[in-house]
Amino acid sequence: MTIRFVLCADDFAMTEGVSRSILELLALGKLSATGAMTNRPHWQHLATELGSFSGRADLGLHLNLTCAAPLGPMQRVAPAGMLPRLGDLARAAATSAAARAEIAGEIGRQLEAFEDALGRAPDFVDGHQHVHVLPGVRGAVLRAIQRRYPEGTVYLRDPADSARAIRQRGVAVGKALVIAGLAVGLRSQALRRGIPVNRGFSGVSPFDSERDFGADLRHFLIAPGAAHLVMCHPGHIDDELARLDPVIATRALEHAALAAFVPPPGFRIARFSELF
Template sequence: MPTGFVLCADDFAITAGVSRSILELLGRGKLSATGVMTSRPHWRGLARELGAFAETADLGLHFNLTCAAPLGAMPRLAPGGELPALGIVARAAVLAPAVRREIAAEFRRQLDAFEEALGRPPDFVDGHQHVHVLPGVRRAVLDGLARRYPAGSVYVRDPADRVSAIRARGVAVGKALVIAGLASGFRTAALRRELRVNRGFAGVAPFDPARDFAADLARFLLCPGPAHLVMCHPGFVDDELERLDPVVATRPVEHAAIAAFVPPSDLPLRRLSQLGV
């Protein structure tokens, strides 16, 4: 039986507004994890504040291959210095060995930036727009982690779940099934490299500001896995966010719902290590 769940805010450091929202929710004990976009220029200035939560929340790398600029030159994938859309990344990573080498190098740079700012490895790794599970990308991520860190010291996010659980929740079902399909085999590949993995995943949303996110958040806890992880995207909107990311209007809606959310007594908020993973 599950003994709790992880609530993870994605996109820390994408903008100042998103980061302030996440820091506020961490300070109120409303989140148990957040993933950092270390390729964003806000990261170094925010690292000290985030590091204060190292004992109460999982702090991880939110690997970025699709938003703004990479940390280093990627002449094949980002010849103009700007990362491309997800579809381009997916195709190029499968078809071009040179692109896969660029991705592996950028992954190392983003890990370096995390460690240099916080003075320690990440607790976990996941990906912006789930890029870490894409064929052509996942090997760079999983092999890179297995070579760099002791076995079992870092976990990776598996964004797949059982079809029956996805359907029972009834939120963005088609989108969640597509993501689960893209992640097929990811868990097995991670475990083979002695990386820890969540067991149960929810949080795929339609990003519709008219929806009741508080109700959706409750639905994400239906049919939980034994080490259940729910992603979320809270934030305060600023001009930079509107330029960078398509997910804008729903972020303050999520922030308000998470700030008011009280987890069920039989499914408390936890870090992943507290769930036996």
């Protein structure tokens, strides 16, 4: 029996180099999904190119609340006009009603920017640094999807998996367990609202340039879930990336490994709708 899995590249539109890498891998059929940062200026001129893959890959919103500038004013969360670090965002979302209101507004703006550019809803929603699972953020994400889109048409990434599966894979185990812990309850909350979610998640990486990402990629397919999703972070390195994000050197390594990747026997890269 063939096991289908989604292979999703994060961070489209973060920089030109990251975006070009993802477009190349989509054209090669090496990815079945990518999430876009619609608050980044590159989104406006790259959206049409990405949109050419509609129907061939899942194109989604990579909700960004921690990198660069928001699309609208956020006086509590981003008083200087720049989004906060992850820890600061988590504290603000958990403790401040004003911050939660601003976050909900920015979620709406980023969804609207996707809709305006591609003329349709995203296929899915996930979050940069998994911000969509945070207390004070996840409720706003769930409400926005439920309110804006017909039931069952937009799926949500669940970055949780069983501790047993995470340990079997043996890649960034501690980090993956922390992310899975943060996501506890997301699946049931989404399903109650009629929002589909993946079942099984891997791809958490130590971002160590000494590692063999090709080998890690194969390990990410150990103990796959019933609707498994693997995330990745390929990219061509440019000066802008070095200013924006700590994940730099490994992106080129991921690109090369993905370009050469052939799923092992019995596995096939697929869109989310093909998993069922």
